[in-house]
Amino acid sequence: MADHRRQFRAIKGTRDILPPDSALWNWFEQTARDLFESYNFRDIRTPAFEDTNLFARSVGEETDIVHKEMYSIGDSLSSNLSFARWMLSKSHETSVRTHDIQPFWKSVDSFLRACDEAFASEEIGRKGDDDVQCFEKIKAIRSEAGNDPENTEDAAREILSLANTIGLHGLMSLRPEATASVARAYIENGMQTLPGNVKLYYIGPMFRRERPQKGRYRQFYQIGAEVLGQSDAPAIDAEVLEMLVVFFKRVGLTRTTLYVNSIGCKECRPKYVEVLREKLREVKDQLGPDSQRRIDTNPLRVLDSKLPEEQAIIAKLPRISDHLCAECREHFAKLKEELNMRGIAYEENWRLVRGLDYYTRTTFEVTAEGLGSQNAVCGGGRYDGLVELLGGPPTKGIGFAIGSDRAILSIQEGGTLPHLSGLAVFVAWMGQAAYPTAVHITRKLREAGLAVELPAEEMKFKKSLGLADKLGARYALIIGEDEVAAGTFTLKRLADSEQKKLSEYELLEYLESERRGRG
C-alpha cells in the first residue's frame, strides 16, 4: 500500500529536469559543443568520482572544504576515525569561542587513540605512509604545545589540518568541479606531448554538499573549457574570453557582464596579500565580524564583502594592480589590448579575487540578471601552478566553468528563448484497414528524421486531432478509408488548417524540405 508519508522524493539539492525544459538544456549544451569545437576545443570525459586527495590537494588541504563540502565514500579507515575527526573540529570551534583550549586537547587525545586503533586494525595494510607521518607530527605538536602555551592557537590549527589529511587514502569523492580531473587526465595520459596547446571542454554534473538556494544545487551542471600547455600568452586568455562571450550571446543571454582582473603570480601576490592584511588590521574595528575573521583566514575575500557599511572602507584598500610585478602587469595590459582588439566588452574589477594558491594572473567572472544573490554564471582564470601541484610537468593553464543551472535560469527569466521544434507529425489514422498504412508511413517518416507520434489504439477522429493539437504537432497526417482506397495521404497543417492530398513520395519530399527549412 502506498504510504503518502514515505513517498520517495529527490534528495535535497537535487531535482528533475523535465520536458520541455530538458530540450532547452540539450540545446544549451549543444550550442556550447558546436561553438567550442569551432574554436578547436575537444570533448573530454573524466570520471564523476576521483581520489579524494586529488580534490583535496588542488583545493588546498588546510581548508575544511574537503570534509564539509564534498561527497566522499569508501573510507578505508574506521568510521571511528571520521567521528573523532569531526569531534576534533567541533571542539576546536568551541575552544576558539570560549578561549578554553583544554577540551580541544582532550579531543586531540581521543583522535590519536582512534588513529592508533585504526592503524592497528585489519585495514592497516591500506594506511599510507603519509598517515603515519601526520600521526607522529600531531603527537609531537601536542606534547610540545603543552610546554609553550603561547603558541597553542597555531598548534591547534596545524593539528586540525594534519588530522584532515589522515585517512584519505582509498577515499573517493564525487567531483566538486572538473578542473582538477582534467589536469589529472592531462598528466596521466602524457598530454604534454601533444602538439600545440591542449584545448579541452567538458559538460556534466558536479556535486557539492552546500545548502541549496536560488540557482544553487548539490548536483549541478557545468560546462567548462581548459587550455593546457607551455604557453601563457595573453592571446590564449583573450581567445577563451572571446569564446565565452560569444557563447553567452549565442544562447541569448544578453544582460551579462564580464569582469576581469589580474591577481598576480606567486612572486607578487603574497606581497600584496601582506600589504592588504596590514592595512586591514589598521581598519579592523570598522569591519564586521565576518570580515574581521577573514583578515587572518583569507584577506582577499574581504574585498568580496557585500555589507554596505564596509564599502567605503574597502574602496580605500590597496589594490593589487598597484602591486603586480613587471611581468604580471605586462601580461594584464596585453590581455586588455587583446580584448579591445576583439571588441569584447568587459569591466575591470580589482575586487575579483580567487583564494587558492595555484591561481595566477587572469581571473574573470560573468554575472547575469534575475538570479538573486547567486548571480555568477561563469567563473574562471589562469592556474599556472596546478598541474605541477598535482605532480605533473610545469604547465600553464587557463579555464572556466559555466554554471548551467543558473545560466539557464537566467535565460528563462528574461533571455530570449529559442524556438525548439517538437513533434512534427501526428498520425491520425482511423479504421483497422488504415492501420498497416499508418505503421508503414510512420516508420518512413521517422527514418527521414522527423518526430512522429502514432496512436497505439484507434481513436475517434475528433479526439485524434484534438490530441495532435495538445501534443503540439505541426502536422496531422490523416489516414482513413478514403486515403487507403486512393493510395494517398492527407496532410493537415495544424497552424492554419491548410490541407492537401499527397502521394507517399510527395509527402516525404514535402516534410523533408520543411524540416530542412527549420534547420
Added chain:
RNA sequence: GUGAGCGUAGCUCAGCUGGUAGAGCAUCGGUCUGUGGCACCGAGGGUCGCGGGUUCAAUCCCCGUCGCUCACCCCA
C-alpha cells in the same frame, strides 16, 4: 552551521472569532463515428506535510518535527 518565510488536488491558489474542504488550470469522459483550438455538461483526484496539545469540535490556535524556498556563512 545560522536566520526568515511558506507547506490545502498534478499546477496556481481560496477557505470568514475554530463547525472534518473549494475554485481556476490540467487530466479523463460526454455533447461529437472524417476535421483540432471554442463552448457547455460530467467524472476522477485530498487522512489540509507529519506528530502531539488546547477544545464538544482544529486546515485554522499552541508546541514539536519534517520538507520546500530565500538569505547569511562558504563558494574550488
